[in-house]
Amino acid sequence: MFFASDNWAGAHPAINERLMRESTRFAAAYGTSELDRSIERRFNDLFEREVAVFFVATGTAANSLALASVERPGGVVFAHTEAHVIEDECGAPDFFSGMRMIPVDGGEGKMNPLNLKARMARYPQDAVHHGRAAAITLTQATEVGSIYSLDEIKAISSIAKAGSLPLHMDGARFANALIGLDTTPAEMTWKRGVDILSFGGTKNGCWCAEAIVFFDPDMAKELPFIRKRTAQLFSKSRFIAAQFEAYLNDGLWLELAAHANAMADRLREGLRASNSARQAWPTQSNEVFAIVPKSSAKAAADKGAKFYDWLQPSNMQDTVSDDETLIRLVTSFATTADDVDAFLDAIA
Numbered sequence: 001m002f003f004a005s006d007n008w009a010g011a012h013p014a015i016n017e018r019l020m021r022e023s024t025r026f027a028a029a030y031g032t033s034e035l036d037r038s039i040e041r042r043f044n045d046l047f048e049r050e051v052a053v054f055f056v057a058t059g060t061a062a063n064s065l066a067l068a069s070v071e072r073p074g075g076v077v078f079a080h081t082e083a084h085v086i087e088d089e090c091g092a093p094d095f096f097s098g099m100r101m102i103p104v105d106g107g108e109g110k111m112n113p114l115n116l117k118a119r120m121a122r123y124p125q126d127a128v129h130h131g132r133a134a135a136i137t138l139t140q141a142t143e144v145g146s147i148y149s150l151d152e153i154k155a156i157s158s159i160a161k162a163g164s165l166p167l168h169m170d171g172a173r174f175a176n177a178l179i180g181l182d183t184t185p186a187e188m189t190w191k192r193g194v195d196i197l198s199f200g201g202t203k204n205g206c207w208c209a210e211a212i213v214f215f216d217p218d219m220a221k222e223l224p225f226i227r228k229r230t231a232q233l234f235s236k237s238r239f240i241a242a243q244f245e246a247y248l249n250d251g252l253w254l255e256l257a258a259h260a261n262a263m264a265d266r267l268r269e270g271l272r273a274s275n276s277a278r279q280a281w282p283t284q285s286n287e288v289f290a291i292v293p294k295s296s297a298k299a300a301a302d303k304g305a306k307f308y309d310w311l312q313p314s315n316m317q318d319t320v321s322d323d324e325t326l327i328r329l330v331t332s333f334a335t336t337a338d339d340v341d342a343f344l345d346a347i348a
């Protein structure tokens, strides 16, 4: 009963097998091997245009270096108040980009366009004392399990374009969002005005594979140097490429995300039918937030269930009483229907 996070899961056998095969041969180092190159080209097919791709090891690195690539002295970056770049990366995006992350409120973990405009108005390009707007970043799927619709992405990118700002997407759970929206990688990104994407693989069955994708390769000119200076250029980068090869082959990545989302659907159904717990807010990806009596949470934990207590987000409609707690449940490619049913039994 592992619902603490999707990165508690192991790696998919197809990815392990590909890594094993890779480990028996020699190849050029530092991202120059034929394998690295061929997987970079695969990203062109995936996104239906020429992109520039850089493999890194963590989602935090992908976000931080993506933002570092659009650094402006005195720049500020707008992100949702509960965005991972603000709350969970220990200031790494600020550290690597030299810019400040500015919180923008909004329901369901999504920046509200009006709030975004109001925030941006405080940082005009000539505001030498406050700093100036430099980029916007949104998370897809969001940290609270919701998904920006294609129109919502477009609304944010229109604001970015109006202010001549690049738009970055934190896609640590990109595949889960794609399945949730039933759309294509191109539609969910550059066709809606996204300029740079952190493309996550680790949470969805890879061992350790993340990529920064630039939809305009000209924007990526400094990234090779930024990546090296931040110690993210791996000599054995081909092992990240190898993971992505297995991940993307025959649509494995979409299959795994569809499974994780289906397990979250099963959890949502179970909570709906339950008298002892309720969904804290509707979610669409592989994360479910539940309000449960503290005694039930303890009982489930005592039976071995792993999950995190969660801080109440801003704009939460429901209330958590003194004898209740808010918990986060994350499903993954490795979650089974039996795990879900056992958890539902444990909190009943």
Ligand SMILES: Cc1ncc(COP(=O)(O)O)c(C=O)c1O
Pocket (backbone or CB within 6 Å): 057, 058, 059, 060, 061, 063, 084, 139, 142, 143, 170, 172, 173, 202
């Ligand atoms: C939305 C989001 N972005 C980025 C990350 C960063 O991932 P990592 O822990 O690999 O740095 C996470 C990980 O939990 C995440 O949930």
